[in-house]
Amino acid sequence: MNLLWELVRKDLRIYIADRRSVMISFLTPVLLACFVGYLFGLGGKTDGPKKVSIAFVDQDHSTFTKDLLAKMKESGSFDIESMTEDKAKHKVSKGDLALAIVVPEGFAAHASRAMLEHSTAPEFKFLIDPSRTIEASLSKGALIRTTMQVLTREVFGSVSATEDNQLPFKIVGESQAVQAETNSSPAAHAFAGMSMQGLLFWAIESAMTLLRERRMGLWKRLRSSPVSPFMFLLGKGISSAIRAMAILAFVFGTGFLVFHFQITPRVENYVGFGLVAIAASLMAASFGLFVAALGRNEQQSRGLSILAVLGMCMLGGAWFPMFLMPQFIQTISKAIPISWAVNGFDGMIWRGLGLTDALQSVGVLLIFTMIFGGIALKRIRWEPEPA
């Protein structure tokens, strides 16, 4: 036990001794998460949400379209401007606008009939800037919801919906899973994603340190001692996991303070969040050992592992919520540890899921930990390969 403690303590001392490296490992994920959270236009109370500029092409000229336009302007989410379809097309093509909504002639009448008689639905046309599909996708969702609200009021009248946001029915599946404030969930997701990205990049740096130690003959010296490879890797893994947990605590702590999201206030969610954080830290630590064990030299390993981490972040939902991804990527993400960590954090913070869901993420993350650690133990080379 004393030996294990000494192995861990030595690594922590070395880590703390390099203050610049400590700062980078703590601040980088925070800065990235703040930036991504801000980009989603949900930056807490500091600057207010960013409005999306869209065009409104009214070819219907009905009461419905006037109400819809007024309602969208009221929402505060859009900087909306009425114009002709040609002008809207031009502006979207130039990239001045992310999205234009075209309400064709007779839309309101057709839509009302469709709601009451189940007849063919009229077409609702969107013009989208292909370079701003995420912004457009998010806006489309809000536009469809607003349209439904206005249309419902048109069809069922004020008897059913006296207040704008009190519909006579709920849209199933849209927000019922969100327990916390909906405007904080993208920021929370950004912090989960960026913290995991930060951890994996930090794991690569840890692996580079290990390879440097091997090049310097330190592994060889350790190998000449009676310490077993398992004990050596266990010490490395534990010290790395402790550092990873400290980074996670700092990143999420900053998120809680700056973006005002919080863990769903239930004991099981606090426990679940803690367990996901521990499992994610162990996974990141073992990933670092895995990279070090497979690496021939620092340069080669750094390049390959950066590529691997970027791929995992992209496919694992660290950058964008998975619902924005095609179905096949959502399927692939099940095989990527980062997606389980991000889903675990999301579940405990804003999805309002329970401990059982967290344990599922924890279990999968621990399996990844064992796979990475097992390969590292089997493949570790104590000396650089001879030239």
Place this chain on the structure above:
Amino acid sequence: MLEVVGVKKSYGETVAVKNATFSVEPGICYGLLGPNGAGKTSVISIISGTLDADGGTVTLDGEVVTTRSAGPKRKIGYVPQEIALFSEISAIDNLRFFGSLYGLIGQHLSNRIEACLELTGLSDRAKEPISNYSGGMQRRLNIAAALLHEPDLIILDEPTVGVDPQSRNAIFDALEILRSKGKTLLYTTHYMEEVERLCQRVAIMDHGSVIAEHSLAGIKRMLPQTNEVQIEVESGAVVDPATLPGSFSYTWMDSTLTCEITDLNRDLPAVLNALNDLGVRILSVRTRESSLEQVFLHLTGRSLRD
């Protein structure tokens, strides 16, 4: 104490050690000599338990040494060729860590750290991060880290590479103290003068094999017995070597005549008399015994530093 028998090691197609056989008696300093690529470091790695041999055996006090044998490893102190230390932390923290690998704890560990720092002359800067140390000081600490657990066999793989003369002397002093305490040293180096100063017995490796193994004096006797004689004569004197006696090999450079003589008592007076008869005024006569470098050159056909 240490028996190395028929050790072999290959890396893929490259054969690093073909056949290494030698034994080291307790309490001596044993030199392992060879040029770069001779296989010394592979042999050292196998003896220190950091690498497994493909064939042959290494035993220490009767116990087989492998990468998994913890028992013999406790008796070995290994000083790698590289400065294998954590530069970010202090000398004390480094030594505390390396001592703990051998199960040292508490006051005993503190005492051993103090003793090793004193032996290597680093006590006064023990709390500094070693990144502040000179190369020579780091080399000394590299040795100290291998001595904490009081090993019986200390393996030193080129421990003086790139150090200043002051640190080199400090290292030699420390090694001589260790030998006087009965420790066994296995020492590899490029520097012949280090072997001549420290070692009682020598093995010469080349192309992965031990090609000679003997006492230091015995190794030197392997060279055909000749003595190099340098005779400095008065400036301006011209000597035709053909006029000199015997079938010795003569070389003439500036005002110095150099010749290889087998028997000093028999042949040197004849040469000096011949010079005297030619009217050449002799300023000085110097003789030199065969050096280890010459022996090495004779056995391998190449210089140690090749």
